Amino acid sequence: MKGVIFTEFLELVEEKFGLAMVDKIISQSELNSGGVYTSVGTYEFSEMLQLLSHLSNNTDISVDDLLMVYSEHLFAVLLKSYPDLVSHYKNPMDLLASIENHIHVEVQKIYPDAQLPTFDLEERTDDKMVMTYKSDKALYMLGKGLMLETFKLFKVPVDIDFEKLNGEGTEVRFFITKR
Structure with a gap:
């Protein structure tokens, strides 16, 4: 890590x-x-x-609550350190949809040996998105928090629910709905 x-x-x-x-x-x-x-x-x-x-x-x-607080802090630090990663996105859905093919690609350039989770986009409309998180680290609550911070950045209200696809939390499906 x-x-x-x-x-x-x-x-x-x-x-x-x-x-x-x-x-x-x-x-x-x-x-x-x-x-x-x-x-x-x-x-x-x-x-x-x-x-x-x-x-x-x-x-x-709880560890989950601590990860949510940490996500707020980490998002602010990353945004300040790497503003170009998000500056050309017009809305949070586009930004989240680009995690694998843009954000993580750029992170790998900065930190070549970073072990990043994957976020598979399963479904997307203008107001709804379904993504599956996969990571052996099971930090899905940090992922959820970073998603929430993304929507806060764009001042777009959102509901983010999830279901664990296994007991360890290494695979989690997120349901993201703009309000």
């Missing part, structure tokens, strides 16, 4: 819960990295799982 995901996660933890919480979740975890991350480095996904789990345990906030 790319270091930028870790550095921004710890930035969010510090911002929302303080530096002491960052130190606490790092010390509670068994991290090969020692909890030292660079944005361009690559680290084990298990380290993120430990950090998330310890933050959840220490705050009594």
Whole structure:
């Protein structure tokens, strides 16, 4: 997993819960990295799982809810760092429909060894979209949060529902409906 995901996660933890919480979740975890991350480095996904789990345990906030908050933070950072990725889209449906053939292609140019989820577009109309998320990391709630942030960016109200296609959450179907 790319270091930028870790550095921004710890930035969010510090911002929302303080530096002491960052130190606490790092010390509670068994991290090969020692909890030292660079944005361009690559680290084990298990380290993120430990950090998330310890933050959840220490705050009594579910991992899913933490991922939703993190998605807001991460989206803002990515938008600020890479505004050209979204600037030529006129609406959120077009942007989401381009995840695989544009957004992820550009991300791979920036981070060649990034392990990205896939989003297969199954159905699309002007007001509705069905996409299937696939990733061995099962961070579908982060994906949902990033989708919600996309619609907020365009000031378009949306409902996003999902169904897990397996128990682990490594395959999830999203139902996206503009309101």
